Amino acid sequence: MNFEFSEEQQMLADMVDRFVADRYAFETRQKIMAGDGGWSRENWSALAELGLLGLPFAEEDGGFGGGGVETMIIMTALGRGLVIEPYLSTVVMAGAALRNAASQEQRAARIPAIIAGSHIMSLAHQEPAMPRHSFDVATTARRAGEGWRLDGCKISVPHGAGADELIVSAQTEAGMALFLVPTKLSGVDVVRATGYDGTPLATMTLADVALPGDALLGEPGQGEAILARVFEETNAALVAEAVGAMRETFDLTTEYLKTRTQFDVPIGSFQALRHRAVDMLIELELSHSMAILAALSLDLPGDQRRKNISAAKVQVGRSGRMIGQEAVQMHGAIGITSEYKVGHAFKRLTAIDALLGDADHHIDLIADADGLAA
């Protein structure tokens, strides 16, 4: 039992914390969001130079062979800064699909470019009118000679508009499958939308898009299993990101309680607010513990891994809502302005709960599995 970072992990934490501190002041972030594309390619290059984009990839693919703890370290720091660049989309989500299902050739063609910062990827799965936790997509993939033809519509693709390539889920005759789809292909139309949390989203339409045979990831019918694994890794990362956002929110709130004066005293001297701040800290610490659990669960057998990650997602869903709402309330009006960081953290925490199964959904999964015990 050991909750200490290794020396390498501590260096990583320091590095990414410094990146956020140096390059991600709140005002800078707001400028980045308002700019073209909604995120900064300059920052992305900086992350690449620091080696952070290669962290979770295998050494044989050119990466550093990092695991759940390394991703947790990075995501927590990015969560503190509310970093808007496509780390989750490209490195965690698309990266997980590549790591878990791509052939050696497929990996070789992409991972070095991802690590270099020159290849942006994401996952396009959600569809209009699709039940929220379903793998039952309406997008189709038909065999066409050696290759495939894809038709369909995908929504809420995170960082879809700036991506070079999207991993698209589609029905084949042999079941659901995942395809690597360059966004420049004829028949692919990607339109940008914006998430309330600032994440650039995209709507993607595929009209008889022709793909070569090697665009298929894994085998037809393996799509669900691959996506389930991808979602687990993504949820573990989201949980860590949430903890970073919560800690930032908590720190800003306690700072505000110390410095904001009303009725001639700091508002932190009012006992009702003090006790509520303590409850925020408790939620934060419980969430932090669960982010560690999720990070350390990625290599466990499937059943226990899934349950642990679900439990972590439940905790940050509940805690994130409570901390976000309380932070806004204690700040008063400033808490709901776009000019102040707390409101943005609140929005990101709201989005994290909504993504890949909210707390209620994951509670159902745990209840169905007769609890967390093996």
Next chain:
Amino acid sequence: MNFEFSEEQQMLADMVDRFVADRYAFETRQKIMAGDGGWSRENWSALAELGLLGLPFAEEDGGFGGGGVETMIIMTALGRGLVIEPYLSTVVMAGAALRNAASQEQRAARIPAIIAGSHIMSLAHQEPAMPRHSFDVATTARRAGEGWRLDGCKISVPHGAGADELIVSAQTEAGMALFLVPTKLSGVDVVRATGYDGTPLATMTLADVALPGDALLGEPGQGEAILARVFEETNAALVAEAVGAMRETFDLTTEYLKTRTQFDVPIGSFQALRHRAVDMLIELELSHSMAILAALSLDLPGDQRRKNISAAKVQVGRSGRMIGQEAVQMHGAIGITSEYKVGHAFKRLTAIDALLGDADHHIDLIADADGLAA
């Protein structure tokens, strides 16, 4: 729209409040509970003399023709005093069965005696190993000539041990039915137990108990419908009783906050406790409103009546738990001693939620009915 008591109702309220104030000091109650039988026949006679036992019965039966509001008035006052006498069992619950299902002869043989205070009745329905909201009793009633033979076991019969006659649910060939069973009959065994809230309970066994034909209440197969109505009236009364217990709890707590000193100031000067006391008051006022709704719903059509009473039971279930727990916590150790009233109110509020469907159960009923609207 009128929330004022009529002049008669106000007089009734004053009378029963005075009864509780004069005869039901907390120490007196504790002595009564510790005595033989666990309740006071002297107080029962006093209630009879005040005419309170005849209130909800029709004038033609010798009663005063009171309705839901009159019962609410009485039950709220009894709730404040945590009155332990069998008003709910005899007048409300058995009374409702007689009012709604008994023949003129059956009523004439009992209601005047109830009103005079000389006939104690209750309802025996719950059985071991019976699902909690079920009408599916294992007790049987077989035809035997003109009469019936009953066999079975009933548990948690409120005031069953002191009762002269119990209304017993049993299966007949034609469905469930209710029977009037004098407790002195051969084959009837009634053993006293005690509820955690101080209510004397009883376990009743029926071993080949012979009953005459006129022991049947209504017709075979009508038992469920009668019981459903009885439970509605009982729940409306329980809701009012809960409001009385909550108001007493709230008053004791605010008094304690004003007078108890810690760290050289009244504990009511601590803002965290102040704000929690306000939340208690809000729960109390919402519950009070719902007790009025329940009382005024008894004459509505079935569907709306049931939903309104369920809603009221939900509210007092939730509020009662919150107020009870918070009152105990704010009192500290004194709150969990038997020597102080708050702990007893907490126990009664706990029992009220558990009786005849807890808040969760009634929420299910409302959800199934697509909400409260007609």
Next chain:
Amino acid sequence: MDLDFTAEELAFRDEVRSFFREALPDDLRAKMIERRHLEKDDIVRWQRILNARGWAVPNWPVEYGGQAWSPAQRYIYQEEMALAHAPEGSPFNINMIGPIIARFGTDAQKDRFLARIANLDDWWCQGFSEPGAGSDLAALKTRATRDGDDYVINGQKIWTTQAQHADWMFALVRTDSSGRKQQGITFLLLDMKTPGITVRPIETIDGGHDANEVFFDDVRVPVENRIGEEGRGWDYAKALLGGERSGIARIGLSKERLIQLRALERDLAERGMLTGRERDRLRRKLAEVEVELRALELTQLRVVAADAHGAHAGHAASILKIKGTEIQQRMTELVLELAGPAGLATDAQAQANTAGEGWVEAAAPFYFTMRKVSIFGGANEIQRNIVAKSILGF
């Protein structure tokens, strides 16, 4: 005791209901149902329709265009307005500055302003909050110095709702700093076109621009635009803030939203977008909030009835405000939950994502913006302080 409206009240309800049904323009109704942003012109248009009917300012004294309605009638009016999806109109005009001028204004002020307030010829905003004075309203620092027949104002207001639209502002300013902070506050009426006034919009997290900062740089206000006496502004402001109790819990609005939530849940379920267990869970949550709302509605009605009898519980308004805002906020959580991950996209493009269901992309902004209801108008913490003092006596 009974919960029924009288025959007269029922007749009144029918009259109000059919008027709202017929008079509310369809485009406004559609905007309201989808919670889309209302333009200034939308509000003005509706206010003038009401004014033509004589119902723009029912809470005012009859002599200035009000209706001598009973509390029950006012309750019915507000509830029907919400259920009809009609906009509420400007609270600053109708509930605040109008009644203040009617009660404390000079005859000249009444003549000059009241009819224009009722008809929304002038759009008013409220200049109370300041950067250093939020819940502690009396800590305001904006100074007004007497210079001949003018006050000269310097300072800053913040969180001024819709100041960008406003023709006039009613403001609290400090004319004296020597005594207790509640003293030395004066209540002024400012023409927003006066030189020296700068309005800077504040964007809120829902993407809206309703809040503003307003800066005053040697702004001259004629003394005739002062309400009542110099230094007594705090009293007038308190009269204004404690005024309205029959609408504070916004029951009608919440009832309308609950109806919508139920309809959305049914619709999603019918389209196979919810599993049976998700449905079960949502329906339980809807039942929970409906019970609370019903309990609050009855509590509100008890207060309304007590008002009609002249009985006032001092802290009733605070209780209604606290629970009313909690229920409103709870409902926005449920809308967001119904929208699910599809609710992530909130801009125009999102429309394409959700088959034209405007409510989906409005869900999150609605959730975010409604956090303000427990902050503005006296934060719920302040309301709890008020109630606590009332029940404990200290």
Next chain:
Amino acid sequence: MDLDFTAEELAFRDEVRSFFREALPDDLRAKMIERRHLEKDDIVRWQRILNARGWAVPNWPVEYGGQAWSPAQRYIYQEEMALAHAPEGSPFNINMIGPIIARFGTDAQKDRFLARIANLDDWWCQGFSEPGAGSDLAALKTRATRDGDDYVINGQKIWTTQAQHADWMFALVRTDSSGRKQQGITFLLLDMKTPGITVRPIETIDGGHDANEVFFDDVRVPVENRIGEEGRGWDYAKALLGGERSGIARIGLSKERLIQLRALERDLAERGMLTGRERDRLRRKLAEVEVELRALELTQLRVVAADAHGAHAGHAASILKIKGTEIQQRMTELVLELAGPAGLATDAQAQANTAGEGWVEAAAPFYFTMRKVSIFGGANEIQRNIVAKSILGF
């Protein structure tokens, strides 16, 4: 970073587990599972079994019979004890007065008391709380006046757990009223057989008789029974109260209860006592509390690990106490919910009602008595005050 116990720790766990399995008398285990009342003799018996094994007082210094266990080992020991349904033993003997005497006592006191404390030859109780001093412990008024080689004590203690069984009491008494109230407090050891001591039981709402009032009427205590210096009792008491962090959240106990809750739910469902929807609802609630418990367990382990590294967050114990008690109380609500209306009857007769299922009639008393865990040992309000001061700095 890893969550695994080391091979040594796993071996230790196996050793502890098999010892508990074999050494715990069956009748004690049965009582514990059904939450029946333990007699004094039950506790004594078990403590002596542990003492014979050398595990009665593992947290003490090795020289007085303790084990030099790591925080992880102590955590494992406590968890296994709970999961084995073993009684916890007297916290007053093991966690409080033993460590205090070991640390601050004279050699004579150590010789006289420690071995008897470990073997429960003497049963100790804690005389801290007074009627006027609950959460404000230092406001105590019981006076000790020096008279030759004795202190003469007059006053009253309250909420004294199991004083009716006690051979000795450790008490805080006031020897000086002139300074701050934390000063002038002295820590004494009292023989409960001393003339002038009267114990009056207090019945609690669960029907239990664990709490007592203890009255002192000219009770003479030899000066040799004083711990440390006169007037420094507050310091010793603080050392005692802040001592134990690895067990404060009572994770093992809660885990054992969760296992039982799940078993009860399954059993009721199999017997047709729960509808599908009731079952669904209960299973969701169990999952909710299990997630919180797992999160708290990991938080506890983080604290344990930090302790092992010598890193101490001052407020960690308070956080563990707050959340740990909330979870324990939440579980008692769920037991009560499982019992349903059959849980109303709590006395012997109830046994007949529920086919010998002892847990049903124990459910309500358990719920009621467990309200105390957020009150005693520093009420959760006090714990929140401590944490708030730590995070805000004032």
